[in-house]
Amino acid sequence: MANDQSPAVESLRREQKSQEQAERELTSDQKLERALKDTFPASDPVAQQVPITPGAAEEQK
Known part of the structure; x- marks a missing residue:
């Protein structure tokens, strides 16, 4: 089975990657x-x- 994906799937993955990168920069x-x-x-009430x-070192403030 070929690893060819539809253009829609490729576009969705590019968009998700772009959104994830933008979120990290906020x-x-x-x-x-x-x-x-x-x-x-x-x-x-709103909470960020x-x-x-799990298992990550705690951030010092």
């Missing part, structure tokens, strides 16, 4: 602003999500 304030926009209007990697 500052904490920009991430919080995005969280506010994504949850408005809502009755629950922080991904945690």
Whole structure:
């Protein structure tokens, strides 16, 4: 079976990679602003999500 993928799948993967890179480049304030926009209007308070990697060293503040 060939490893040829449809142009739609290739385009989707390129777009996802681009979005992931853009997300990594955001500052904490920009991430919080995005969280506010994504949850408005809502009755629950907004909290920035922080991904945690199991077994990773804790970040010092």
